Amino acid sequence: MYKIVEKRELAPKIKLLKIFAPEISKKAQPGQFVILRVDEVGERFPLTIADWDAHTGTITLIFLEVGVSTRKLGELKEGEAILNILGPLGNPTEVKNYGVVCVVGGGVGIAAAYPVARAFKEAGNRVVSIIGAKTAELLILEKEMMAFSDELYISTDDGSKGYKGFVSDVLKSLIQDGRKFDLVYAVGPTVMMRAVANVTKPHNIKTIVSLNPIMVDGIGMCGTCRVTVGGKTRFVCVDGPEFDAHEVDFEELIKRSMTFLPEEKLALEYWEANKKARG
């Protein structure tokens, strides 16, 4: 059991949990994730480790409540516990001094971008960050990203804060303005990562994306998270989660991530109905 020591709501439906997981907190590295199971009947699902602190023995997870699993997770209170957390999983980000790095975070993906931006900054890179959300009130970790970015750009789909448009539009205009990036690192919704890949490809800018497909075991056993990269089938959980954005078959990834949409809806309805019945 993994106890929640702190809980905050960062934005509507976006929650932060600080969880006592001392072993994971000692080993976590940027780019890695955990697999959780909230309760006995729960699914196994991945979340990127947004932060960790070996001294207090805690890890921080930030998530958007969408399906039954994240809803259940969001309902837990401080002092309550998560049944299972497995991690750290996945290959850590290759952190080194690339020169100028552009870190792009979309939506709740900013939580995954944050430790990577910090690590890039600490490794001596000039970090240019672009973060975005649907609307101003859904934008998270602005202050935190600012602390480890030499420049920070913000976009919202509706223009309620920063540039009106997508993070990929901001990146595009920076490149058009003649900005040179040695590396672009993007994490967020798959369509956003695809858009970033499409922006950087014609300019031949090395671009890394951190993929977030459906997973079950998270340790390379099931192949649920398989994705075509450079014409080859790779497992995101053990071969990734980061890949060369220009090699990823995003169309396939998007289709595969919708495999269980009707069932996910049903599971949520079932859970809500039962919650009502329990009072």
Place this chain on the structure above:
Amino acid sequence: MSKWDRFKAVPMPKQPPEVRIHNFDEVALGYSEEQAIMEAERCLQCSNPQCIPGCPVGIDIPAFIKLLRKGEFREAIRKIKEKNSLPAICGRVCPQEDQCQKNCLLGRKGDPVQIGRLERFLADWELSHGVEIPEKSPSTGKRVAIIGAGPAGLTAAADLAKLGHEVVVFEALHEPGGVLMYGIPEFRLPKRIVKAEIDYVKKLGVNIKTDTLIGRLYTIPELLKDEGFNAVFIGTGAGPPIFMEIPGENLCGIYSANEFLIRVNLMKSYLFPKWDTPIKVGDRVAVIGAGNVAMDSSRCALRLGAKEVHIVYRRSRAEMPARKEEVENAEEEGVLFDFLTLPVAYHGDEKGWVKKMECIRMQLSEPDESGRRRPIPIKGSNFLMDVDTVIVAIGRRPNPLIQQTTPGLKVAKDGTIIVDENMRTNIEGVYAGGDIVTGEATVISAMGAGRRAAKSIHEYLMNLSR
């Protein structure tokens, strides 16, 4: 009850096919006391028994059968447990027909003694009459880390704990049991049985730490240096599923057998939406491959409501690697078999869901290195099969994480770990056994490896200077 016949096995009571395809309850119901004794009476009590050498863990089979037929069930199960800590599991899933029962004298003229069924009877009898915890040797003060709580790891853990060592088993998943929990379906191996036998291992003093992935949370050098373990046993088993690498294989609706079975067994998606993990099975299911995993997958698919389930196999009936019993069960339940058929591509709809499977007909030619006749495609014989779910059950590779994170560990080309006859790797204090050494094999062979490793680790530990 039928007349006793020395050469005829007492039949195993089973759920009728038309009933069982609608539930996940156990198919084989087990012998009654009377049936077990009747079956045990058939044993010839050979002076030079051929059954014992066939048992990978070396159970004294005639001795337990002798006790059983006298009605001394407690003594009989004690005899089994001298060598096997997981008898309720082995009695159900061991391929006895290729092991202990293979050389039974009675088998030359009729049915061999049904040793597995008798083992199961005694193990179940003990589970319902109270499990006895044997006395342990005094503590040696030595600590052993076991990686993986599957059949190999649990067996090694039980043996080492009985010998007085402190044993910690590290399991990556949220439940211990390995393939027994995530792979073999409820209707063949009920999870309460697995849990009961794991509970026995825990009562021997074994500490099982779930949610712990060795190679990420701790490496083997860290276990030995920082975490204070004197020896390590690697029982990480088979991992990544093998795909055929043919066009369209990543379409929605195509599962690896591992994904399909993990969802159904470990995550209990047959109880969806009560349990949160979904599974989707269409009307027409193709299972690729003809091993036990393929049989399990096909029978799960039927129970999840598929109208038609095909086993698609490139060779013929005679070459199928699955146990005969499992093939029979699948056939009784209505699984269809398409032999000499090889998928070459999948075709999907605009939403990315599989709709058709393109296959080619095969013919058998000369025997290959496995001794089975090699299947060869018949040119121009391609045809399309309507499918909405495909389960690829053609095997798995060894789990690679330990090999990648243990500097200097000797690994074969196929990714398995190299050990000597005493299950020692090339690193001092590090042992390995089970599928991670042999490639995919059986539960009992992994248990046999666990036993041998435990013996070898014990000798190593007792020779360590204090």
